[in-house]
Amino acid sequence: MLKAILKEAWISIASYKLRTFLTMLGIMIGVAAVVMMVSAGQAVQNRITQTFASMGSNLILIGPAELVSGGVRGGRGKPSVTIADVAALKTLKDVETASYNMGAAAQAVYGSSNYGVSVRGTNPDFLNVNNWEIEDGIMFTDKDVKAAKPYVVIGQTIVDELFGLQNPVGKTLRLKGKPFTVIGTLKAKGDGLMGDDQDNIVIMPSATLRQRLEGSDRPEFVNIAFVKAVSEDKMESVAKRVEYMLRTRHRLKDGVKNDFTVRLMTEMVEKVRSVGFILSALLAAIASISLIVGSIGIMNMMLVSVTERTREIGTRKALGAPNSWIMAQFLTESILISFIGSFIGMVFGIVFSQIGGYVMGYEVPISIWSVIVSVTVAVVVGIISGLMPALKAMRLNPIDALRYQ
Numbered sequence: 001m002l003k004a005i006l007k008e009a010w011i012s013i014a015s016y017k018l019r020t021f022l023t024m025l026g027i028m029i030g031v032a033a034v035v036m037m038v039s040a041g042q043a044v045q046n047r048i049t050q051t052f053a054s055m056g057s058n059l060i061l062i063g064p065a066e067l068v069s070g071g072v073r074g075g076r077g078k079p080s081v082t083i084a085d086v087a088a089l090k091t092l093k094d095v096e097t098a099s100y101n102m103g104a105a106a107q108a109v110y111g112s113s114n115y116g117v118s119v120r121g122t123n124p125d126f127l128n129v130n131n132w133e134i135e136d137g138i139m140f141t142d143k144d145v146k147a148a149k150p151y152v153v154i155g156q157t158i159v160d161e162l163f164g165l166q167n168p169v170g171k172t173l174r175l176k177g178k179p180f181t182v183i184g185t186l187k188a189k190g191d192g193l194m195g196d197d198q199d200n201i202v203i204m205p206s207a208t209l210r211q212r213l214e215g216s217d218r219p220e221f222v223n224i225a226f227v228k229a230v231s232e233d234k235m236e237s238v239a240k241r242v243e244y245m246l247r248t249r250h251r252l253k254d255g256v257k258n259d260f261t262v263r264l265m266t267e268m269v270e271k272v273r274s275v276g277f278i279l280s281a282l283l284a285a286i287a288s289i290s291l292i293v294g295s296i297g298i299m300n301m302m303l304v305s306v307t308e309r310t311r312e313i314g315t316r317k318a319l320g321a322p323n324s325w326i327m328a329q330f331l332t333e334s335i336l337i338s339f340i341g342s343f344i345g346m347v348f349g350i351v352f353s354q355i356g357g358y359v360m361g362y363e364v365p366i367s368i369w370s371v372i373v374s375v376t377v378a379v380v381v382g383i384i385s386g387l388m389p390a391l392k393a394m395r396l397n398p399i400d401a402l403r404y405q
Contacts, residue, residue: 027297060235099125152175
C-alpha cells in the first residue's frame, strides 16, 4: 500500500514540474538560509573563542577606570597603573607572571620599503601572557629593558612587507627615523576579533619606547596590564588580591572608587559567547520565516490540486477507495515536496556556507543539529501544510465530486 501511494504521489507531483519546483523553492530557500545563518553564527563564535585563546588564558586585564557622568558611561579615564605596579603584582600569590603594554604607532622603514606598524613597549613576559611564540631569533631580556637597548621583535606581517624573503634577524629597521635592531620574529597569529592584523606588531623594551622612540618625558603609566594566574580556578581570588594591592599602592581611601578596572578574560569570553549565541538564534529565526512562506506555498498548491482533481477523487471513492487512502495520497505528496525541497536546500546551504567562509577567510563549521532541525521542521511543515487539503479531499462527497465540472 505504501509503495503504491508513494508511486502515485511521485507521478502526481512530476506531472506539474514547474508548479512543483516553484512550491519547493520556498522550502529550499528557508532550509538553505537556516543552515547558512546558523553556520555563520557558529563561525563567528569559533573565531571569537580562537581570538581570545590567542590572547592568552587565565588572564586578568587591568586598564584605566571608566568615566561616568550623570550615570552615563563616557569612555576611559587616564592610565593609572605604572610599570612599578606591574612588578609588584608579579609577587602576589597564585600569579604566574605579569606584563603590560605601552602603545605607539610608527612608520617602519627598511631600505626602500616602509609600512605603518603598531609598536608595543613591554617586558619579556609579554610573550607568555599573550601566547606569543618566537619564530626565529630571541626575545629581549629584563637587562635589555633596564638598559633601553634598541632591540625589536617583529610580527610576520612586517617580515613580509619589509623584508620579503630575507631573514630580518640581525638587520636594522627605522622607526620615526631612529635605528632599531631586529633580534627576533614572532609566529603568525592571523586576524584578531575585529579583523585587525595581530601580526602587524613591533615589540620593544618599554624603556626603549619611552627614551628612544618617544622621548624620556613620557611617564611610566601603561595602557593595559596583564596578570596571568596559575590556573583558571584561581582567577577570582587573584583578581581580588590585584584590586587590594593597587588600591593600597594608589592610596585610595575607603569609599573612593578605583582609578583602574579589573576584568577577567573568562568573563569577557562568556559575555561575547552569549552575544554570539543570541545572534545565531536571531539569524536562524529570521531565516525560518522563509520556511513559513514555503509552507503556505505548499498548502496553496495542494488546495489547488484537490480542486483540480475533484472528479478523480470522486471516481476513486466510487470505486471503493477508503478515506484513509485519499488522505494519505495528498499528505504523501506534501511530504515529498517538503523533503525534496529541504534536502536540496540543505545541500545549497552547506555549499554556499563553505564558499562564503573561503571568500571571507573564515573556517565555517557545518552545524549538524541545524541541518537535522531544519530538515525535520521542513518535513513537519509539509505534514501540517498538507493536512488541510488532505482533509478536504477526504471529506468530498463522491456524488458531488463526480458532478464537478
